[in-house]
Amino acid sequence: MEGIYLYGIVGFPPALTGEICGLGETPVFLVPHGGLAALVGPSPLAPWPPDEIHLTRHEAVVEKVMGSRPILPVRFNTLFRSGEAVIALLDKQSQPFRSALDRVAGKVELGLRVLWEPPGNPEARLDQEAGEGGSGTEYLNRRLRDQRRQTSLRAAGEQVAQKVQARFRSLAVESWMRRLSTDRLLLSGAYLVERDRVDAFREGVAKAREEFSSLSFLLTGPWPPYHFVNGAHDDTGDALGA
């Protein structure tokens, strides 16, 4: 059964320039309604596998449109049964979509990951190698040492992360970050940056590379503003407030 796949939400009316090819090699089109338009394509009513081909195709469609106008990127595999259902969404979410489009207009998202070599603790590594064996007391001691190690790691990481983050926050309109999601990944950041400030941000990263020579910086983008569309979520969704 044929359904409709939603890639993103844009303001209307801007005509699409040229044909854009979406998932399943089918053309992408706009469903306009009340000053907004949904960027959609025909699709079977079954989830697309989240593999390289399909993820990059979805992303490429959004990026193609992002070059010429603000777009709210929608999560992978958002499917509708009919055009009416898409229009109902535009109708119901009109206000949040409009404010979200205003928020991201003229801006792009940059991604930054900062890796560090966590302060080593040979003892901790030996503990891991020791495995599950040993008495209950040994086990508890091991757990305690591990916990202490984690606490000091977090404290040290927090200090470095704050220094680094201070650098980039001023170059962005908004920022989002997560610290130490793994021991090595000190900081994962997303930054909403004015288009004409992207080069300044790149220079900021170059300077940071020199200043913090023990850290590795991975800068990606420009991305559609994936991290800055919360508030545009549909009320009925189960991920509200996520």
Added chain:
Amino acid sequence: MDNAGSAYAQERQITLLETLDRLLNKGVVVAGDVTLSVADVDLIYVGLRLLISSVETAREWGLSTCGEVRAGK
């Protein structure tokens, strides 16, 4: 593979992983009227792990018009 080639492949792989992180975890969440069951979602994440461990080469992903064969590497 020469250095430029492997740097390129690495860059494409990073791009893919960053894309994946955004497309599956971020972006506007709307309740499409086709709801994936819990089992479907689990399948997606199983696929994800396979993907992360198996992506060795990165591909061109320029947009073609529909019906045209996409450039691959």
